[in-house]
Amino acid sequence: MKIVLLGTAHPYRGGLASYNERLARELLKEGHDAEILTFTLQYPGIFFPGSTQYSDSPAPEGLRISRVLNSVNPLSWLRTGRLIRKMNPDILIIKYWHPFMAPCFGTAARIARRNRKKITRVICIFDNVIPHEKTLIDRILTKYFTGSIDGAVFMSASVGDDLRTFRINIPVVLSPHPLYDNYGSPVPRETALKKLSLDISYEYLLFFGFIRAYKGLDLLLNAFADARFRNRNIKLIVAGEFYESDAPYRSLIEKQGIADDVILMDRFIREDEVAYLFSAAELIVQPYRSATQSGVTQIAYHFEKPMLVTDVGGLSEIVPDGKCGYVVQPEPVAIADAIDDFFRENRKNDFVKGVREEKAKFAWDRLTDAVMKVYTNI
Secondary structure (H helix, E strand, C coil): CEEEEECCCCCECCHHHHHHHHHHHHHHHCCCEEEEEEEEECCCHHHCCCCCCECCCCCCCCCCEEEEEECCCHHHHHHHHHHHHHHCCCEEEEEECCHHHHHHHHHHHHHHHCCCCCCCEEEEEECCCCCCCCCCCHHHHHHHHHCCCCEEEECCHHHHHHHHCCCCCCCEEECCCCCCCCCCCCCCHHHHHHHCCCCCCCEEEEEECCECHHHCHHHHHHHHCCHHHCCCCEEEEEECCECCCCHHHHHHHHHHCCHHHEEEECCCCCHHHHHHHHHHCCEEEECCCCCCCCHHHHHHHHCCCCEEEECCCCHHHHCCECCCEEEECCCHHHHHHHHHHHHHCCCHHHHHHHHHHHHHHHCHHHHHHHHHHHHHCC
16 A cells, blocks of 8 residues: 655654654565655744754665644645545555644645545554643644544544543554664663763663653652662653753752662663663663653663553553553552562563563554554444
């Protein structure tokens, strides 16, 4: 089939770009004619909270990526829609994560569907239907976008529930977030620690990804201040760029007296660094206040690492409690109790075994199967 993906890709950085590029590779592997249309402008600079939107890595080999869509220029939305219509694909796949993108995606999709030569079906893969940080116009924008699609794949039950408040007359399939297996293979722990200049005599927790209030880093810092972790050769790595002021977090670290045990890598983490961070860590901690699903869990599965997640959104669907790690309430005491149990009871080997069993559920061909199932039911 001829398939066009519309969304983030190189030269833009981050998990969304990696997801679209990895999905395109899987479609090509399965024999489809697949290419990506991405942005000429993704976010105006004043709307982007990080240091840069762009990757410093070379373009991925073997993928066709064209920059065509300006998220804030309606003329670009029209041109992109007409271009897709001219390309005449069987399927247009859009990965949706935020209402800001609803006007450009929704307009381009509506035009692409008006194809007299061939019916182009628009299938959305939803990260979120309702964003973590809500505004008054989210529902209006999302309603506009969901009116432009023919079917959907969602990655957690909670996202499916949100989608049903907008559309109930389209085929949908639940398919969990696939593995992020594009960051290379695990490396020996000693190699990773040496690469990161970390002391081999310590064990490490890892908080990974950009930092905003809903990610709950403050909950983890308060949990890590528990007296049970002092003088136990345990350190916390915080690896990710602040997408809000870092001052409250730095103040909390000082107030709790844990500065010597917290390693702040407060910047965007390059793809070639990911394998070292996950290979160095014993436990991946996601203390989120709200969530749908998370790509971090799928990186952890790839590197076969136990996880501690909070019982919000779809995280408990992905990490079976007591098998692959812990599912706890988003409270410092509950987080601290789980971390203490992990090290005190030596849970690592049992959890790694569980992770290896569970990760088979998250192969990329399960996602492409879900897309095709939606397509055949439209």
